[in-house]
Amino acid sequence: MVTSDLETAAVPELPARQPAVARGDGLLRDRQIGNLGLESGLELPGVRIAYESWGRLNPDASNAVLIQHALTGSTHVARGDSDEAGWWDGLVGPGQAIDTERYFVVAANLLGGCYGSTGPSSIAPDGAPWGSRFPFVTLRDSVRAEARLADELGIGHWHAVVGGSMGGARALEWAVSYPERVRHAVVLASCAASTAEQIALAQAQVLAIEQDPDFRGGDYYDGPIPAAGLGLARRIAHISYRSEAELGQRFGRSAQPGEAPVSSRRGPGRGAQRYQVEGYLDHQAAKLVQRFDANSYIVLTEALMSHDVRRGRGDLHSALARAAGVGFTVAAVSSDRLYLPAQSEELAAALPEPTPVHRIASDVGHDAFLLEIAQISALLGEIFT
Amino acid sequence: MVTSDLETAAVPELPARQPAVARGDGLLRDRQIGNLGLESGLELPGVRIAYESWGRLNPDASNAVLIQHALTGSTHVARGDSDEAGWWDGLVGPGQAIDTERYFVVAANLLGGCYGSTGPSSIAPDGAPWGSRFPFVTLRDSVRAEARLADELGIGHWHAVVGGSMGGARALEWAVSYPERVRHAVVLASCAASTAEQIALAQAQVLAIEQDPDFRGGDYYDGPIPAAGLGLARRIAHISYRSEAELGQRFGRSAQPGEAPVSSRRGPGRGAQRYQVEGYLDHQAAKLVQRFDANSYIVLTEALMSHDVRRGRGDLHSALARAAGVGFTVAAVSSDRLYLPAQSEELAAALPEPTPVHRIASDVGHDAFLLEIAQISALLGEIFT
The missing domain is CATH 3.40.50.1820 (Alpha/Beta hydrolase fold, catalytic domain)
Known part of the structure; x- marks a missing residue:
């Protein structure tokens, strides 16, 4: 990693170091x-x-x-x-x-x-x-x-x-x-x-990750990722991103196709018989786990909790x-x-x-x-x- | 455990087996x-x-x-x-x-x-x-x-x-x-x-418990209880039991007394510097963990998810x-x-x-x-x- 010792003042001078940016739209x-x-x-x-x-x-x-x-x-x-x-x-x-x-x-x-x-x-x-x-x-x-x-x-x-x-x-x-x-x-x-509520929901998400044994205090990069914890964090978050009415209209109490949530096959440790909204959240969780780092999720969530333009x-x-x-x-x-x-x-x-x-x-x-x-x-x- | 082979019809006859219940109000x-x-x-x-x-x-x-x-x-x-x-x-x-x-x-x-x-x-x-x-x-x-x-x-x-x-x-x-x-x-x-939303919140709570390694699929009675998972379930639930306004009015963005949430001492694996609402939810979690069984939490939550008077x-x-x-x-x-x-x-x-x-x-x-x-x-x- 190349590091730089450049120090920039709070409101820096603005020499256009590289004014003509080559086009290549949407490339990282x-x-x-x-x-x-x-x-x-x-x-x-x-x-x-x-x-x-x-x-x-x-x-x-x-x-x-x-x-x-x-x-x-x-x-x-x-x-x-x-x-x-x-x-x-x-x-x-x-x-x-x-x-x-x-x-x-x-x-x-x-x-x-x-x-x-x-x-x-x-x-x-x-x-x-x-x-x-x-x-x-x-x-x-x-x-x-x-x-x-x-x-x-x-x-x-x-x-x-x-x-x-x-x-x-x-x-x-x-x-x-x-x-x-x-x-x-x-x-x-x-x-x-x-707000207090946003902080409360954020805390639950952070704990969901930290309590995953694969999180290992944040030093998991040499082993399995804390997928279950990150997935749970996403579920908690995703519910808050959607309205009650939207979840109700899309899913209601429907069963996940082919599954039977009200049956003897549901229960502690056997929760494979899902309502459709559970399958939907499982999918949201799996998608995030594939693309996002659990530590970043915590760091950014903590940063968001800190948001206060008045501080x-x-x-x-x-x-x-x-x-x-x-x-x-x-x-x-x-x-x-x-x-x-x-x-x-x-x-x-x-x-x-x-x-x-x-x-x-x-x-x-x-x-x-x-x-x-x-x-x-x-x-x-x-x-x- | 004494078991009984009594079989009762859906709407049973009602012989008053023990009509005069001795008083002893509020005793289990x-x-x-x-x-x-x-x-x-x-x-x-x-x-x-x-x-x-x-x-x-x-x-x-x-x-x-x-x-x-x-x-x-x-x-x-x-x-x-x-x-x-x-x-x-x-x-x-x-x-x-x-x-x-x-x-x-x-x-x-x-x-x-x-x-x-x-x-x-x-x-x-x-x-x-x-x-x-x-x-x-x-x-x-x-x-x-x-x-x-x-x-x-x-x-x-x-x-x-x-x-x-x-x-x-x-x-x-x-x-x-x-x-x-x-x-x-x-x-x-x-x-x-x-509703779909109630089911979604319930799923998150159930997963919080099941993902605790101390849960051990529900057979934890000979070891430590899944306290962290049950506590997280309670936090998720408790937020839903209170209004945004109530959490805001009681806690706002205040720090837990003696702690500094916006500080270098906060961050992944170091979340001991809390906002007051986090301390409040920690307290709610600890109280429930002391008095409630995690498996019962799941069984009753699943029962509540099943609630549909139309079925x-x-x-x-x-x-x-x-x-x-x-x-x-x-x-x-x-x-x-x-x-x-x-x-x-x-x-x-x-x-x-x-x-x-x-x-x-x-x-x-x-x-x-x-x-x-x-x-x-x-x-x-x-x-x-």
Whole structure:
């Protein structure tokens, strides 16, 4: 691992180190951003931030857009030149609401993640994976790392920073931490500070992983992964991402095809006879286990629990006053029970300028920020003219 | 273990085998009810049902009331002559809404439970605990067992069967299974059938226990109990028992006193620096682990998942038509997100007689059925005149 001793000030000078980024839309790249001082006081050495981009940065670097992924999301926002569908394909691309023929779109992997940025599965300077030694990081640490990446890419300011859920929290942190570098912040299905309930659900997820014997305190990279624990964490989370009505309409009390949940074959240690909603959650769990690192899940969940735009900045009004001049777009999903519309209202009411809360009408729940592309496209029309 | 070969028909004759029950309010007793044929087709031998009672059965056995506990509840509804507070002390007792000077109140432990009734921690006929061999049981099995207990106690019909949550589901099953034996059914914070979401949350809880290595497939009675898994199950459940607002108002983002959740001492494998809501849930988990058996938690959770008053009885209207003649009192907690008020509405709308849904006004969430004694007392005024 190449490390860098580059030290960057909080609001760095912006020499465009590599202004002409070669196009290769939706292909994973990374940059070394050097040692990163963390909010906790520790320093993480030799940090690498992975990213993808779409489109071209224009000569005055005025058309850059940062898209922030959510907890288990990745940098792969849109297909671009890759073979893989992106998670916001309908929103980001040539001719889409965020038109990559006009904007240079960047998506960075969260600090602590497992999609290319330095995280617990990365190799530490001693040649072994960080594992249990990976430090606690906050969303602000991630945003600071992203600011370094922007420096590296020659991006002095973002036309917009856009995110939903944990990505929305980071968009907000960007606006408050670096207001002079953000023209518009788009905060979807998110909040000003993680709530007691969000923390409670997060704790259950973290414990689900930590209690898996294969977790081994976080140092499992030489053996089986804590698949059962990570799968359980995902089940708990996924329920919160969907509405009661959605689960009811899709699954009701139906049995998994070919299985008989009300039968003598069900019971302790024999739970193979499932309701359909159990089969669905088993599938969600298995999918995540295949693609995500359990330590990263914990690190990012802990980072999300730490989210509080007020920390060290006074009350919510005072904290948000720092973002004067940033244009905000705030939207909530009507059926969201994890990031309640009331939390978006609370955020919007404390912003420096009067800001309406748009509603994303959906019965699905929180995940609508990934699904309701047409509505989100319409919301973004004013910013991406 | 003494077993009985008594076979009881679905609606048995009612010889008052022991009509004069000695008073000893709130003290645990039990009765052998013989072998019990289960809905799954299996037979559970030598079943014992534990119960407590308060007051005296009058000579014509017309003043009996059955109070049904919830998932992890017990028979100890009221203090009575015991040294221990009851979970509905303000509702049941001399001079209370359910006046034990006038009514003979009985509370039975659920089949499969761990408060005295035959369950997975009971000794099977071969002299070893049932453990993993304990069969899948349904709420109807439990109600059938309770009907046998009623026979044993000389109770031909109940003046009322009263319950909240899983207790409400059993009250409903009583009314539909034995309408001629129930004058009033009081169904609080419950529903006609467990929903996809309730099943999803239940699955997560069951997996939390089964994935604990100390669970050992359910045969852990000769070793450490699966405390971590049961504790996690309780955390998941407890969040669902409380409202977002209640957790927010009580705990917000406060740190557990003396701890620092946003610090370098937090992180994978080091989660000792807690938010206050985490400390609260740790406490709830520890309390349950001390008093409840993990196998019973699974068996009863599976029984609750199976709850569907319609099973084998046609649609909801047809199923409930069996309870014609039973007076229903239905109430929902305004802030309940586990048993949504809409589910009480759905139940009430399908009852044979027009039945209003009363609202228990509370910000606490589902657990208000245990807490809002004054409101529940008022609801019961018409029945317990």
